[in-house]
Amino acid sequence: MGLVALVGSFVLLLLLIFRASTWACLFCFTTHEERLSLCRMFVGSEDSKIRKCRDALTDAFEGFSDMEINYDERSHLHDEFTQMTVFLQEVAAVQGEWSFWKAFTSAAAKLKRTIEHLKKAQDCIPPCGVQEAARRFHCWGCFSTICDLPLxxxxxxxxxxxxxxxxxxxxxxxxxxxxxxxxxxxxxxxxxxxxxxxxxxxxxxxxxxxxxxxxxxxxxxxxxxxxxxxxxxxxxxxxxxxxxxGPPPPEETELQVTFREVMRWTPREAEMIQPWRPSLGELLTRPQALTPGNLLLLAAAAALGSASVTVLVWLLIRWYLSGN
Known part of the structure; x- marks a missing residue:
């Protein structure tokens, strides 16, 4: 008995899910109270008549079950359903009980044309990213989806x-x-x-x-x-x-070589710059060394040297003789 009740409940649940999927757009953008109040305005409070009215409303919007819209347009679509409900309430107040079949069909056709002119959602562009412009709203479940792409x-x-x-x-x-x-x-x-x-x-x-x-x-x-x-x-x-x-540019290479030489350099003892003092042989071997002026200077130097030697020898001889 419990198993039969469980199976019956499961079947009833499937029927409710299937039935809801046939008028999901209407379910997403109108409330149960709005739909019940609308049918009561058309047919009164009798339960059998209300069921017929609700069935007629469901049948009129059956083509909206698999509809997808741009997620950014859902507020616009909600406004359209609100205006449709107000319009049907006005029709119910004027025409009475037996006008709801035609009124529902006419309202659904008008709303469908409105949806067809809504801004379309963009296609997903691979390979990555959270693409809000491509988000879609699904009427059959009243939820939205986005591109299944990695971040x-x-x-x-x-x-x-x-x-x-x-x-x-x-x-x-x-x-x-x-x-x-x-x-x-x-x-x-x-x-x-x-x-x-x-x-x-x-x-x-x-x-x-x-x-x-x-x-x-x-x-x-x-x-x-x-x-x-x-x-x-x-x-x-x-x-x-x-x-x-790629290799570094030539100027950079030269700079790096100079830098490395500087880094390897160690301070040495200070060196004094000394004047060049060539010997007599170096002086005589230089080009154009034996000019008339230089020859005169050499002769004077030789004479002075000979006289100096003669005087020095004489002084030594005299010193020696004076000692004896």
Whole structure:
């Protein structure tokens, strides 16, 4: 007996779910009280007549069960259902009990034309990102869905020659909100290529959607990350792996050689600059050394030297003789 009751309850639940799915748009944008009050205005308070009225309302909106709309248009659609309810109430007040079949069909057809002219939701643009412009509202369950794409975008490889400029553009293919969009830049150094957020540190100097390094040096190799935020909520994370290649420019090489020589230099004992004092042989071997003036000077020097030697010899002889 308990099993039969359980099966009956399950079947009833399935019927209720199936029935609700046939008028889900109506269920999403009108309340039970509004629908009941509308049928009472048409047919009075008799239960059998109210059931017929509600069945007619359900049948009129059966084509709305699988409808999808742009999520941003749901408030517009809610207003349209509110206006439809007011219009039907006015019809009920004027025409009475037997006009609800035609009134419901006419109202549903008008509302369907309105929905067809609503702004369409954008298609999902791979490969990544939270794309609010592509969010859809589903009438069959009164819920919304968004693109089933990861937050992290694939790593973009950038090969830049040493000394050139590296330009990073934090741009995505899908539409971003018009306001409250900010950009946060991070960096994982050491030449690592990764998407692991634990490797990254903040780059507080970069705030916009563009970042630039100039000139690029080997120490800049690594992964740069840009996080697009809307009201502090991440919409996408972009990654750029920077690989610096090529030899340094010639002028930089010369500068580095000079720098290394300076670093290897050790102070020595101070050296005094002394004048050049050539010998007589060096002087005579120099080109144009035997000029008339130089010959005269040499003769005078020789005569002076000979006289000096003669005087010195005479003084020695005299000293010797005086001692004896």
């Amino acid at each position: 992290d975008c694939p790593v973009q490889d950038m090969l830049v020659n040493r000394g050139d400029q590296a330009l990073f553009s934090c741009i995505v293919a899908f539409q971003l909100p018009e306001s409250e969009v900010t950009y946060s830049w991070k960096y994982a150094g050491g030449g690592v290529r990764t998407q692991d957020v634990s490797y990254f540190r903040d780059l507080p100097g970069s705030h916009g959607y563009l970042a630039r390094i100039r000139p690029v040096q080997p120490r800049h190799s690594g992964t740069f990350s840009c996080v697009i935020l809307h009201d502090q909520r991440p919409l996408a994370r972009l990654y750029f792996y920077l690989n610096v290649t």
